[in-house]
Amino acid sequence: MLTAVVTDHWAVLSPRVENVNTTCEAAHFGLWKLCKKHIYIEDAEFIGKGCGPISLPGEINCSYFRHFTPGEDSEIFEVKTQREYNISAAAIAIFSLVFMILGTLCVLGSLRKGKDYLYKPAGMFFAFAGLCAIISVEVMRQSVKRMIESEDTIWIEYYYSWSFACACTAFVLLLLGGIGLLFISMPQMPRNPWETCMDAEPEQI
DSSP states (O other): OHHHHHOOOSEEEEEBOOOSSEEEEEEEEOSSEEEEEEEEEOOGGGTTSBSOOTTSOEEEEEEEOGGGOTTSOOOOOTTOOOHHHHHHHHHHHHHHHHHHHHHHHHHHHHTSTTOGGGHHHHHHHHHHHHHHHHHHHHHHHHHHHHHHHOTTOOEEEEEEOHHHHHHHHHHHHHHHHHHHHHHHHSOOOOSSHHHHHHHSOOOOO
16 A cells, blocks of 8 residues: 555556657656656557557656645646545545554554454554545546546546556455454354353352
8 A cells, every 4th residue: 555655657648649750648647746758659550549558668757746736836737637536535545554554553562462452453443444545546546537538638548557456455455454353353252152151250149
């Protein structure tokens, strides 16, 4: 999840290639910044298709989204990035990291003798972190969808990249880890019905 938050390969956008022997501008972005890559196209088979792939060599120019750097004269994203979507996705991802840290502290504290009760809050924190991760993924997915569907957009193709996959993987691992810790923290059920009676303290007469 930390890798997903700090990297900028959540989604890759490509415009339509109109001419050969010229450059086209593909882009990839994350929660905080947008990177544009100028790719030189010299093969006629790319005409009418998307610019890329993004792995081709080219000049890269990265800039933070304007709403995260209000004091800078940074270039506005041409597609009119939805400010609310990006801020929401970034904030929810930060909440996920906070819950992860709290869960980790609880697990470390439970390593001490007699501190097994910390497994329950640790499981809850990890489960909450996983839920925040998948919510952030869905908000970013809706943001990309609105970018593509916008009438002002130049992008015709998009796909989700490895940062997006890291966030999805983090959701699965955090949720499973949280549920597992909650199961561990549950009181053990007696194997036989009479064990409970046998373990009970005798009544005082």
